[in-house]
Amino acid sequence: MTKQCKQCSKEFKVTDADLEFYKKVSPTISGEVLEIPAPTLCPECRIQRRFTFRNERKLYSNKCHSCQKPIVTIYAPNSPYQPYCQACWYSDKWDGVSFAMDYEPNKPFLEQFKDLMLKVPRLAVMSPNNENSEYINGATGNKDCYLIFVSDHNENCAYSEKILNCLDVFDSTDCEKCDYSYQLNGCTGCSRSQYLIDCHNTNDSKFCFDCRGCNDCFLCTGLRQKQFCIENQQLSETDYRKRIAELDPHTQKSNDENMAKLLKLKKNMPHSFIHGNKNENCSGDYINNCKDSHDCYESHYLENAKFSIAGNRAKDIYDCYVPVDDTDLVLESVSMSNLHSSAFTFACYNGCRNLYYSEYMDGCHNCFGCSGLKKKEFCILNKQYTEEEYNKLVAQIIESMKSTGAWGEYFPISLSPYGYNETVANSYFPLTNEEALKIGGKWQDQDFAPNYGGEFYIPHEKIEEYVSSASECDKLLGSAIKCSTSGKPFRITKQELTFYMKQLIPIPTKHYDERFAERLVLRNAYKVYHRECMNDGCTNEFDTTYAEDRPEKILCEKCYQRIVS
Numbered sequence: 001m002t003k004q005c006k007q008c009s010k011e012f013k014v015t016d017a018d019l020e021f022y023k024k025v026s027p028t029i030s031g032e033v034l035e036i037p038a039p040t041l042c043p044e045c046r047i048q049r050r051f052t053f054r055n056e057r058k059l060y061s062n063k064c065h066s067c068q069k070p071i072v073t074i075y076a077p078n079s080p081y082q083p084y085c086q087a088c089w090y091s092d093k094w095d096g097v098s099f100a101m102d103y104e105p106n107k108p109f110l111e112q113f114k115d116l117m118l119k120v121p122r123l124a125v126m127s128p129n130n131e132n133s134e135y136i137n138g139a140t141g142n143k144d145c146y147l148i149f150v151s152d153h154n155e156n157c158a159y160s161e162k163i164l165n166c167l168d169v170f171d172s173t174d175c176e177k178c179d180y181s182y183q184l185n186g187c188t189g190c191s192r193s194q195y196l197i198d199c200h201n202t203n204d205s206k207f208c209f210d211c212r213g214c215n216d217c218f219l220c221t222g223l224r225q226k227q228f229c230i231e232n233q234q235l236s237e238t239d240y241r242k243r244i245a246e247l248d249p250h251t252q253k254s255n256d257e258n259m260a261k262l263l264k265l266k267k268n269m270p271h272s273f274i275h276g277n278k279n280e281n282c283s284g285d286y287i288n289n290c291k292d293s294h295d296c297y298e299s300h301y302l303e304n305a306k307f308s309i310a311g312n313r314a315k316d317i318y319d320c321y322v323p324v325d326d327t328d329l330v331l332e333s334v335s336m337s338n339l340h341s342s343a344f345t346f347a348c349y350n351g352c353r354n355l356y357y358s359e360y361m362d363g364c365h366n367c368f369g370c371s372g373l374k375k376k377e378f379c380i381l382n383k384q385y386t387e388e389e390y391n392k393l394v395a396q397i398i399e400s401m402k403s404t405g406a407w408g409e410y411f412p413i414s415l416s417p418y419g420y421n422e423t424v425a426n427s428y429f430p431l432t433n434e435e436a437l438k439i440g441g442k443w444q445d446q447d448f449a450p451n452y453g454g455e456f457y458i459p460h461e462k463i464e465e466y467v468s469s470a471s472e473c474d475k476l477l478g479s480a481i482k483c484s485t486s487g488k489p490f491r492i493t494k495q496e497l498t499f500y501m502k503q504l505i506p507i508p509t510k511h512y513d514e515r516f517a518e519r520l521v522l523r524n525a526y527k528v529y530h531r532e533c534m535n536d537g538c539t540n541e542f543d544t545t546y547a548e549d550r551p552e553k554i555l556c557e558k559c560y561q562r563i564v565s
């Protein structure tokens with residue numbers, strides 16, 4: 001069936017397989033299936049709504065609302081919510097059921113849930129088990145990392161997002177197993193490289209796109225197993241090194257110019273319709289080892305998934321953001337691991353099952369509208385019921401939610417604990433203050449960044465100036481730089497300066513938010529278009545994230561393999 005999105009009015013399709021899935025994931029209460037209806041928002045508006053529940057990158061200094069110690073948190077000092085430090089949140093000194101509320105039949109259920117959210121402690125940041133990495137979020141198993149987000153098992157990395165198993169990687173997006181590198185985007189297995197886009201197993205290279213197994217390449221596109229190439233021209237090692245010394249003086253200006261050059265070369269290169277490997281019957285982008293999954297992005301090992309992002313090992317899921325660790329049969333949920341047979345949840349993990357409209361749940365079963373419970377079952381608004389009472393009341397609540405149109409929808413944007421501009425929604429679907437309020441969002445008006453009253457420092461063009469002068473290093477570390485784009489002040493950390501000096505990278509002149517935004521525009525939106533291969537004579541069709549009006553030549557897998565590889 002074709003439906004019209006309630007928010008943006010665009011038409012979208014709901015297939016028979018989709019309807020079957022909604023039925024399969026619907027709760028069975030007292031032997032009766034209480035069906036979840038087809039969505040009323042288009043896939044993109046649903047992504048946007050889910051994204052408003054993730055403040056990934058905006059960190060504040062605040063205090064733990066339990067032990068009062070200073071903490072770094074995703075809740076601004078003016079937030080009405082109760083952030084707890086990791087130690088307090090995971091401790092036994094509080095129990096979610098102590099916040100239990102009675103269900104009031106005459107009040108919309110999700111309004112009551114919102115009241116509960118305001119009372120129950122919330123994790124200051126979503127980053128367990130890290131070492132010396134206070135300023136990170138959505139991240140686990142990291143050591144000596146700073147301002148990395150949605151990133152696991154990295155060491156000495158900073159200013160990056162969606163990086164996995166990386167060492168000494170700065171300013172990068174969506175990379176795996178890379179080291180000693182800077183400004184990588186969509187790369188795996190790359191070493192000692194800078195400014196690479198969609199490259200794999202490529203070392204000692206700069207400003208390259210879609211290169212594989214290459215070494216010592218500069219401004220190259222679509223090369224395989226090559227060495228000593230500049231703009232795809234094969235040179236001798238001596239000539240290569242001589243030319244590189246002229247082409248690459250390691251200044252911000254030359255880096256910007258070479259990057260602009262690369263983007264021009266990239267535009268004229270044929271592109272594969274998808275980034276990914278070892279997929280079977282899949283669509284989306286940046287996916288690997290997936291099967292029967294559609295409209296999925298930045299994911300590994302998904303099966304029978306749809307409209308899902310940043311997943312790893314999940315099956316039978318729709319509309320999930322960060323579903324990991326054997327999650328299965330889940331609809332519209334955000335941040336989950338090992339979650340089963342559930343819908344409309346946030347941060348549920350550790351074997352939870354049959355949860356609806358719940359958040360921050362650890363090992364719970366059969367709960368509805370709950371927050372911050374550990375190993376509980378048959379709870380509603382954190383209140384304990386018998387199984388019989390639970391079933392009866394859940395059926396009643398679902399009936400009432402049906403009458404207001406809330407049943408079958410994710411938490412409304414108005415329940416997000418953050419300002420729209422604090423969330424990842426604003427990175428992918430930027431709105432003005434007024435536009436955000438119009439769709440039910442809030443807006444964070446205050447900045448809370450520490451005031452900088454000193455004089456701004458203007459970095460030297462050449463990093464060598466710092467390598468040879470300890471007093472220059474001190475001056476740089478002791479002051480702030482004014483972002484050349486946004487005017488926002490930012491500081492250079494010692495860890496960062498050491499990295500730049502080792503890799504001969506000029507001191508950045510833009511704030512890390514601007515650098516993040518620049519990497520983000522290199523990636524396509526989370527949306528697929530049905531198109532035909534643009535190679536002459538080929539009529540293969542596919543779903544691709546490249547829209548019809550894009551200038552690039554988009555090829556089917558066969559044509560791409562023949563022409564580029």
Ligand SMILES: [Zn+2]
Binds near residue numbers: 042
């Ligand atoms: Zn829409």
Ligand SMILES: [Zn+2]
Binds near residue numbers: 064065069084086087
């Ligand atoms: Zn605490």
Ligand SMILES: [Zn+2]
Binds near residue numbers: 533534556557558559
């Ligand atoms: Zn083709």
